Amino acid sequence: MVETINCDFFCKKNKIKKIDILKIDAEGSEINIIESLSDYLINISIIYIECHSKKNLKSIRDTLAKTHLCIKNFDK
Numbered sequence: 001m002v003e004t005i006n007c008d009f010f011c012k013k014n015k016i017k018k019i020d021i022l023k024i025d026a027e028g029s030e031i032n033i034i035e036s037l038s039d040y041l042i043n044i045s046i047i048y049i050e051c052h053s054k055k056n057l058k059s060i061r062d063t064l065a066k067t068h069l070c071i072k073n074f075d076k
Contacts (some may be wrong), residue, residue, distance in 0.1 A: 007036045018043050025050040031059045041067040 011019075022044050024030050030051050037044070047068060051057045061070060 007033055008038075008040050011037075011040055019045070021046045021048070023048045028053065028056065031056050031063070034060055034063050038063070044068075 010016075024033055024047065026033055030049055034041075034049075041064070044067075047064065049060060051060060064070070
């Protein structure tokens, strides 16, 4: 068991207004993290995401398309 907190809550609690680079490698929980930052995404300049699920990748891309441009997608 691992205690987790919402990323949006973490940023607000620590008065983080802007993130230059966010790296997400959460072994399947990437979409949960992105969704938890939905109101904050505009304040993140660059997001690197490692995703192993095509279903999750589509959800992530759909969510991020509102605020970010996908530069490179490496597919095996």
